Amino acid sequence: MAPDAAERIAIDSDADVVTARQRARALAVTLEMPSTDQTLLATAISEIARNITTYAVRGEVFIELVRDAKGRRGVKVVARDQGPGIADLERALTDGYTTGGGLGLGLPGARRLVDEFDIQTAPGEGTTVTLVKWSRSA
Amino acid sequence: MADPTDPTAVNGQQDARDDLLSELVSHLSNNRTELRQEWARRIGEARLLTALTEEEIFSEATSVYDNYVEVLETGSVEALQDYARNLSERIIPRGVETDEVLGIVLLLRDVLARSLFEKYQADFQVLNEVLDAYEPAANRIANTVGVNFVQERERIIRQQQEAIRELSTPVLQVRERLLILPIIGVLDGQRARQLTEQLLRGIRTNRARVVVIDITGVPAIDSTVANHLVQTVDASRLMGASVIITGLSSEIAQTLVTLGVDLSKVNAVGDLQGGIEEAERLLGYTVISGAVDKADDRV
Amino acid sequence: MAVPILKQGPFLIASIQSALTDTDVLQLRDDVMAQVTRHRSKGIIVDVTSLDVMDSFVSRSLRGIAMMTRLRGAETVIVGIQPEVAFAMVQLGMSFEDVQTALDLEEGLALLEAGFLGT
Numbered sequence: 001m002a003p004d005a006a007e008r009i010a011i012d013s014d015a016d017v018v019t020a021r022q023r024a025r026a027l028a029v030t031l032e033m034p035s036t037d038q039t040l041l042a043t044a045i046s047e048i049a050r051n052i053t054t055y056a057v058r059g060e061v062f063i064e065l066v067r068d069a070k071g072r073r074g075v076k077v078v079a080r081d082q083g084p085g086i087a088d089l090e091r092a093l094t095d096g097y098t099t100g101g102g103l104g105l106g107l108p109g110a111r112r113l114v115d116e117f118d119i120q121t122a123p124g125e126g127t128t129v130t131l132v133k134w135s136r137s138a
Numbered sequence: 139m140a141d142p143t144d145p146t147a148v149n150g151q152q153d154a155r156d157d158l159l160s161e162l163v164s165h166l167s168n169n170r171t172e173l174r175q176e177w178a179r180r181i182g183e184a185r186l187l188t189a190l191t192e193e194e195i196f197s198e199a200t201s202v203y204d205n206y207v208e209v210l211e212t213g214s215v216e217a218l219q220d221y222a223r224n225l226s227e228r229i230i231p232r233g234v235e236t237d238e239v240l241g242i243v244l245l246l247r248d249v250l251a252r253s254l255f256e257k258y259q260a261d262f263q264v265l266n267e268v269l270d271a272y273e274p275a276a277n278r279i280a281n282t283v284g285v286n287f288v289q290e291r292e293r294i295i296r297q298q299q300e301a302i303r304e305l306s307t308p309v310l311q312v313r314e315r316l317l318i319l320p321i322i323g324v325l326d327g328q329r330a331r332q333l334t335e336q337l338l339r340g341i342r343t344n345r346a347r348v349v350v351i352d353i354t355g356v357p358a359i360d361s362t363v364a365n366h367l368v369q370t371v372d373a374s375r376l377m378g379a380s381v382i383i384t385g386l387s388s389e390i391a392q393t394l395v396t397l398g399v400d401l402s403k404v405n406a407v408g409d410l411q412g413g414i415e416e417a418e419r420l421l422g423y424t425v426i427s428g429a430v431d432k433a434d435d436r437v
Numbered sequence: 438m439a440v441p442i443l444k445q446g447p448f449l450i451a452s453i454q455s456a457l458t459d460t461d462v463l464q465l466r467d468d469v470m471a472q473v474t475r476h477r478s479k480g481i482i483v484d485v486t487s488l489d490v491m492d493s494f495v496s497r498s499l500r501g502i503a504m505m506t507r508l509r510g511a512e513t514v515i516v517g518i519q520p521e522v523a524f525a526m527v528q529l530g531m532s533f534e535d536v537q538t539a540l541d542l543e544e545g546l547a548l549l550e551a552g553f554l555g556t
Contacts, residue, residue, distance in 0.1 A: 014459040021490055022456070036335050039490060039521035043529060046492035050459070095530065106493045109529040338520035345540055372532040376523035378516070378539035403534070 006064035006078070017049040020061040027063055027075050031135045041075060041133040044113040047106035048079040048129045056083020056126065066132065074115070074134035082126040089121060158271040163211045165257060166250065174203050177242075177249045186241045189232045198225060199242075202283075206246060210275050215282045222283045226290035239287045243280045250276070309340035315347040316417050317379075320410075322355035330366035334373060341379045348417040349374055352410045354385030364399040371404055380420055381405065384413035440465045442472050448549055449473065449511075450542070452484040462498045469502055470509070478511050480549035484542050486517030496531035503536045512537060512552065516545035 007027075009020045021042040028038040045061070052059035059081025066076040086092050095108045107129075111117040116132035166173065178199045181187060187195050202225075205218045226239070254272060258265035310318045317340055321333065337349065351370070353359070359367075371381040383406045386394075394401060407413040440461065442451045449472055451465060469481060483499060485491065491499075503513035514537040518526070526532065539545040 018456045018458055025489070034335075036521045036524055039519075039525045040528065042490045043492050043525045046490055046494075047529075050492065050494055053459070106529075109493055109531075112528050112530075113525060335520070335524060338523055341540070342520050345544075347540070347544070369527045372534075373520075373523040373527040376518045376526060376533055376538050377520065378518075378541075378544055 006062035006076075009061045009063065010058070011049055011052045011061055011079075011081075012058045014050075014053050017046055017053060020049045020063070021045040024063050024075055024077055027065060028133070028135075031065070031073050031075065033075070033133070033135045037133060037136065040113040041077075044110040044131055044133070045077055045079070047110040047113075048077075048131070050106065051127070051129075052079060052081045052083070056081035059083065059126075068134070072134050074132050076130070076132045078128065078130045080126065080128045085123045085125045085127055086119075086121045087123045089119065093119075154267070155271045158268055159210060159275070162254070162268060162272055163207055165254070166207045166210070169253065170203065170207075173249060173253060174199055176253075177203065177246050180245050180249060181242055184241060184245065186238045186245070187229075187234060189234055190229070199246075201225075202242075202246065206250075206279055209279050209282075210272075213275075215278060218279065218282055219286055222286035223290055226287045230287075230291055230294055236284070236287060236291065240280070240284050243283045247276045247280060309336055309344075311340075311344045311346070312414070313418075315345065315421055316414075317341065317344055317346040317349045318352065318410075318414070319349060320352045320355065323357075325353075325356055325359065325363045325366075327362050327366065330363050330370075334366065334370045337370060338373055338377060341374060341377050346379050348380050348382065348420050350382045350384055350410065350413040350417050352384045352413065353390075354387075354410065356385075356390075359390050359394065361394075361397040361399055364394050364397065364401075368400065368404065382407055382413045382416050382420075384408065384410045440468070442468055444472070444476055444478070445546075447479040448546070449476065449478045449481045450484065451481065452542070453487055455487060456490070457488070457495060459494055462495055466498060466502050466505075470505060473506050473509050473511050478506075480552070481506055481511055481513045482542060482545040482549070483513060483515050484517050484545075485515060485522075486519070486541065488522060489519065491518070491522050491526055491531070493529055493531060496526055496529070496533070500531075500533060500536050512549065514539050514545040514548055517541050 007023060009016060009023060011017065011020065024045050025038050025042045028041055033041070049061055052061075059079065062078040062080070064076050065073060067073050092107050093111065107119065110129075110131065113133075114131040115134045116130075118130040119127065120130075121127040174196070178192075178196050181195055181199065182192070187198075190198070201221060205221050209215055209218050229239075251269070251272070254268055255265065258268055308320070310320070312318050317337070319333070319337055319340075325333075337351075340346065341349065351367070353367075367383065371383075374381045381404070383404055385408075386406050391406075405416070407416050440451050440453050440457075442449055444450075449469065451469060453465075457465070465483075469483075472478065473481065481502075483502065485499075488495070499515055503515070506513045515533065516539045518538060537548065539548050
């Protein structure tokens with residue numbers, strides 16, 4: 001379950017994808033995250049939220065501020081759907097839609113853009129992607 | 139001794155300790171002037187905080203003293219933390235060292251402990267209990283001040299490193315539309331990334347069309363850094379600027395080929411002089427006719 | 438929100454005004470292709486200055502537009518990619534190697550004009 005403090009954005013259409021990344025960017029701004037990192041975060045969210053509209057039709061995104069043991073702050077995003085799930089996760093995380101090596105879900109790209117990336121999925125069980133972008137400033 | 143498993147006994151102990159602490163606090167408040175003076179004297183004697191004047195030492199000593207008593211009274215170190223951070227911020231630039239800060243806090247601990255000895259020396263039992271109540275709090279205070287000082291120091295060092303980094307990678311505009319980025323020193327992933335961000339912003343502000351990155355001053359490059367360089371080239375191109383890399387030593391070139399880094403997209407020229415000539419050729423070439431051929435080469 | 442497409446001489450200028458949904462992107466593609474056909478344009482500029490995110494879908498779609506217009510004899514130049522966006526695109530693995538890019542509208546037009554003066 002996503003914690004109570006998280007903001008929930010229902011993903012029902014491609015306009016919601018835009019909303020989700022704009023909200024996350026707004027949160028990143030409150031942490032004074034450098035603009036490059038804001039953009040990396042917003043782009044990563046766009047990738048994972050688009051997987052929802054494309055493959056699961058609908059789902060939800062939770063966005064919240066987090067703090068680690070060292071006091072470092074960051075933005076955590078959870079994208080969850082009850083869609084078909086991913087059977088070949090390894091391949092989905094393999095780079096290179098151009099080379100045909102991956103599935104072209106944007107997951108390897110999204111993973112490179114953030115500091116922490118986790119995915120839970122199984123065929124028929126839906127997919128939950130969790131990512132965190134930490135603020136570089138102390 | 140009370141049974142430690144009996145909760146009422148524990149509460150009773152706690153109450154007794156609270157009573158002792160409040161007695162302690164009133165003792166320290168009543169003797170504030172005298173104890174502060176004694177502390178300042180001991181600081182001078184130990185030759186600590188020599189960077190500060192006597193008045194400054196006394197004024198800081200007063201604040202630390204009052205914060206100290208407050209911590210004993212309320213059990214909350216928050217105000218002390220803020221003060222310690224603020225104090226550190228002021229005294230670090232003046233060259234005050236960690237051992238001095240720990241030294242003065244330990245001195246205060248000693249001054250106060252001695253005054254407690256003096257007050258309660260007649261009753262050894264009470265003295266013991268007072269010290270039992272005082273010590274953990276005093277240790278916590280010393281710890282708080284020390285940790286905050288060290289954290290503040292680390293923060294300042296990080297800031298300075300950041301500043302040095304920025305200084306060490308200037309983005310120079312040598313002529314209209316042409317930027318030069320001379321990189322000197324060891325490149326790691328973080329610096330390479332920072333440099334890319336700086337360069338991209340530089341391209342925007344200077345409306346650069348060609349960038350020469352000179353790595354003559356870089357002793358070694360590993361595959362991570364090489365990939366960063368390739369990304370820099372790609373990102374610059376996305377903004378409409380071509381990148382020329384100069385000063386790639388034959389050792390580095392060999393390493394990169396061995397590592398299998400794909401440099402096919404990188405326009406490399408032997409030295410900076412040649413790089414600038416190539417840049418001017420590109421700039422001239424793009425402005426006059428025939429640009430389509432050139433553009434096709436680029437894609 | 439639809440992207441306005443202006444005709445300027447032999448060129449078309451599509452200037453994106455705000456964040457694009459996937460539907461908007463597909464609409465843009467169809468509109469550009471229709472206009473290229475109608476005006477027999479020689480070049481297209483897509484101005485993305487106002488985009489603060491270009492994810493893989495937008496990037497691939499813009500590249501697709503460039504490829505398709507090329508087949509109709511028109512060169513597409515993507516202009517105004519922001520520094521942060523360029524950085525993110527490269528991290529994402531979208532480096533647009535076969536697409537023309539320029540700093541801004543002015544540079545893009547200069548690039549197209551130089552190209553046609555030369556041929």
